[in-house]
Amino acid sequence: MRRKRDKPQKPRPNEALTRRDFLKGAGVAVSGGLLAGQAAPANAAPSGAEVVGPGSVPITLRVNGKPHELSLEPRVTLLDALRNNLDLTGAKRVCDRGVCGSCTVIMDGKPVYACNILAIEAQGHNITTIEGLAEEGKLSPMMSAFINNDAQQCGFCTPGFVVACTAYVQKHPNPSREDVEKGLGGNLCRCGTYMGVRAAVLEAAKTNGS
Ligand code: FES
Ligand code: FES
Numbered sequence: 769m770r771r772k773r774d775k776p777q778k779p780r781p782n783e784a785l786t787r788r789d790f791l792k793g794a795g796v797a798v799s800g801g802l803l804a805g806q807a808a809p810a811n812a813a814p815s816g817a818e819v820v821g822p823g824s825v826p827i828t829l830r831v832n833g834k835p836h837e838l839s840l841e842p843r844v845t846l847l848d849a850l851r852n853n854l855d856l857t858g859a860k861r862v863c864d865r866g867v868c869g870s871c872t873v874i875m876d877g878k879p880v881y882a883c884n885i886l887a888i889e890a891q892g893h894n895i896t897t898i899e900g901l902a903e904e905g906k907l908s909p910m911m912s913a914f915i916n917n918d919a920q921q922c923g924f925c926t927p928g929f930v931v932a933c934t935a936y937v938q939k940h941p942n943p944s945r946e947d948v949e950k951g952l953g954g955n956l957c958r959c960g961t962y963m964g965v966r967a968a969v970l971e972a973a974k975t976n977g978s
Contacts, residue, residue, distance in 0.1 A: 820888070827887055831856065832900030838887070846890045847871045847882035850897060858898035858927040869955030872928040873897050879935040879954070898927040901934055910934045913972040919964030925957045933969045943973055 821842035829836050829846075831854060838853050847864075850856040850873070859882050860870040866884035873882045874896040901908045910933050913919075920926040929952070936951050937943070943951065948969045949962075957965070 825888070828891055829854075829887060829895060830893065831895045832897060833894075840887050842886065842888045844887050845883055846873070846885040846887045846895070849887035849890075850882060850895075856897050856899050859931075860924055860927060862924070867956070868925070868928075869932060870925050870928040872931045872955065874931060874935050877935065877938070879932045881954075896931075898931050901930065908934065909975055910937065910968065910972045913968035913975075914965070917964045917967040917971060919961050919968040921959035921961055925955065925959075925961075929955050929957065929961075929965055933965065933972070937969060937973045941973060943969065945970065 824839040824841050827838045827840050827849075829838060829849060831850065836854055838849060840849055840853065847859055847861055850859055851861065859873055861883060862868045862870040864871075864883045866881045869881065871882040872879050874880070875885070875890065875893045902911065907915075908930075910930055914926065914930060914933075919929070932952060932955050936948070940947060940951060945966060948966045952965065952969070
C-alpha cells in the first residue's frame with residue numbers, strides 16, 4: 769500500500785526572508801561576482817540600486833552615541849560588526865537567525881535582532897547596545913531590577929532581555945503583568961527565568977525607570 773506523502777510545510781516568516789531581501793529593502797546590492805558576458809540572474813540588483821562588495825567597503829555605525837568608521841564586507845551582520853569589530857560583546861549570538869532575542873539591540877528606539885540586520889543597513893540609525901545602557905558603568909534601573917528579582921541564571925540571554933525590557937518600558941510605561949508577558953515574546957530563556965524577568969519589568973516600570 770502506498771503511503772500518503774506529507775503535506776509540504778509553509779516556510780516560517782523568518783526563514784522566508786533572505787539576506788538578499790534585506791539588501792533590496794536597503795536599496796543596496798552586493799556584487800555576486802558576475803563574469804563579463806554572463807547573463808544577469810533573475811535576482812540581480814534592481815535597477816538604480818548601488819552595487820557594493822563583495823570586498824570590504826567603508827561603513828559608519830553610530831553606536832551608543834558615537835560614530836565608528838569601519839571597513840566591512842557588505843555581508844557582515846550588525847551583530848558580528850558589534851562583537852568582532854567594536855568589541856561590544858554584550859549582544860550574544862545564539863540562534864543567529866532572528867528567533868531567540870539574545871542579540872537584541874535598540875535601533876532608533878525599537879528593539880531589533882542584530883543578527884537579522886546587515887551592518888551596512890544599520891548606517892544612519894542610532895544603535896544602543898547593553899553597554900550603552902550602563903552610563904559611566906552605573907547600572908540602569910532595569911539592570912538593578914533584574915538583580916533585585918533574581919531574573920537571571922546562566923545569564924547568557926540576560927543582555928538581550930535587559931535591552932528588550934528597556935525598550936519595552938520606554939514605550940509602555942505602565943504595563944500589566946499580562947502586557948509584559950505578551951510584549952516580551954521575542955526573547956527566549958533556556959533557564960526559564962521568565963517569572964523574574966516579568967517581575968523586574970514591573971518593578972522598573974513602577975519606579976519609572978528603564
Ligand atoms: S542570535 Fe539573534 S535572535 Fe538569536
Ligand atoms: S538565564 Fe540562562 S538562558 Fe536565560
